[in-house]
Amino acid sequence: MTTADTPPRTLPSTSDNQLLADAGEGTRVEFRGLVKDYGTTRVLHGLDLDIAPGEFVSLLGPSGCGKTTALRVLAGLEAATEGSVRLGDVDVSRVPTNRRDIGMVFQSYSLFPHLRVLDNVSFGLRRRGMRKKDAARRATDALDLVGLDHLAERFPHQLSGGQQQRVALARALVTEPRVLLLDEPLSALDAKVRVQLRDEIRRIQLRLGITTVFVTHDQEEALAVSDRIAVMERGRIEQVGTPEDLYLRPASATVAAFVGVSSVVPGLAAGDRVEVWGRSLPLHTPGLNGDVEVFLRPENVLLVAPDGPSGIDATVQESTFMGNFRRTLVRTADGALVRVQHAASDHLEYAEGVRIELAVVPVAARARTATA
Structure with missing residues (x-):
């Protein structure tokens, strides 16, 4: 079976594949003041989101944040309580799903078990009245696009999960x-297949130019494939931005805590600076003064030898070998747990209980008011 170690597959040329030959520029998608209630429970609180034609946007957030509900409203599977959904220049809020011209891939494969692969793929075309021969040709092109044209005559139970x-x-x-909608389509797959299929979806999407909305709780997936990411929390969008913006310049402590790996350590804020372990850092979070909790990325914390020129005492709790780097968890003297990412080739000892010292890289940090 193909794995993530396999070199990327060459996509068919546009002259050989009608789907690629017909590739367009995508359709604009807009959420305007989108509200969704289930009885007395409000799960979407006035979502506003503008997705450009051909853009790949991920809705990222923890379970229960409303991302799948937003996708289902976009698909027409749920009706909005308030607000509207627009595809291009058309308000489709009251248009049924089968007239919105969308494609959707779910977490469950939802294939017809009694139909061969080719018939599964051509099913929608046949329902639209396309002749069997033409539908088969188009379905073969679609299977060629995903590298499975050689399995057209198999049944779903004869395929792997990734297939x-x-x-x-x-x-x-x-x-x-x-518009293509993807509702956590990779979560049921093993790690290597998930990475390979994730990358292939992105490559195909770029070739087709199709506007894509991808729902996931996996930040690595979202960071790897998205043009922009909308981070959601409790039915609201906390921040929309490029993967680089969200990771390097999170707009809030919530985004800083959710996107990437962060450690929370005590600090003292004053104006646009915050003091951490005796070192003054620029503070991105405005309006904070006094005791705060500071978010530190693992790559912005340094391990230094004991009794070095600067640092704060800490004790190793565990250290994990990750191939070309290690991720070490330490506990500082004030009780904070801190993750440190460092080269696997250095010669310091990281056994449990070993005393070490930490220093912080002087980069801008995010913080929140300290909890009691």
Whole structure:
């Protein structure tokens, strides 16, 4: 079976594949003041989001934050309580799902078990009245796009999980939808297949130019494939930005805590500076003074030998070898747990209980008011 170690597959040329030949520039998608209530419970609180034609945008957040609900409202599977959804220049809030011209891939593959792969992919085309021969040709092109044209005559139970999800992707693309919706489509796959399929979805999306909305709780997935990411929390969008913006310049402590790995350590804020372990850092979070909790990325904390020229005492709790780097968890003298990312080739000892010292890289930090 293909793994993530396999070199990227060469996509068919546009002259050989009708789907690629028909590739367009995508469709603008807009959420305007989107509200969704279930009884007395409000799960979406006035979402506003503008997705450019051909853009790949991820809705990222923890379980229960409302990201799948937003996707289902966009698909027409749920009706908005207030607000509107627009595709291009058209308000589709009251347009049924089958007339919105979207393709959707779910976490579950949802393939027809009694149909062969080719028939699964061509099903939507046949329902639209396309002749069997033409539908088969178009379905073969879609399977070629995902690298499964050689498995067209198999049944779903004869495929691996990754192959079944590729068939689901081909089925979503074969009708040439205006917008592609992906609802955690990779979460049921093993790690290597997940990475490979994630990258392949992005490559195909770029070639087709299709506007794509991707729901995930996996920050690594979102960072790897997105043009922009909307971080959601409790039915609201906390920040929308490029992966680099969210990681390097989070707009809030919530985003800093959720995107990437951070440690929370005590600090003292005054104006636009915060003191951490005796070192003054620029403070991105405005309006804070006094005791705060500071978010530090693992790569911005340094391990130094005991009795070095500067540092704060800490004790190693555990250290994990990650290949070309190590991630070491330490506890400082004031009780804070801090993750440090460092080269695997250095010669310091990281056994549990070893005393070490920490220093902080002088980069701008995010903080929040200290909890009692």
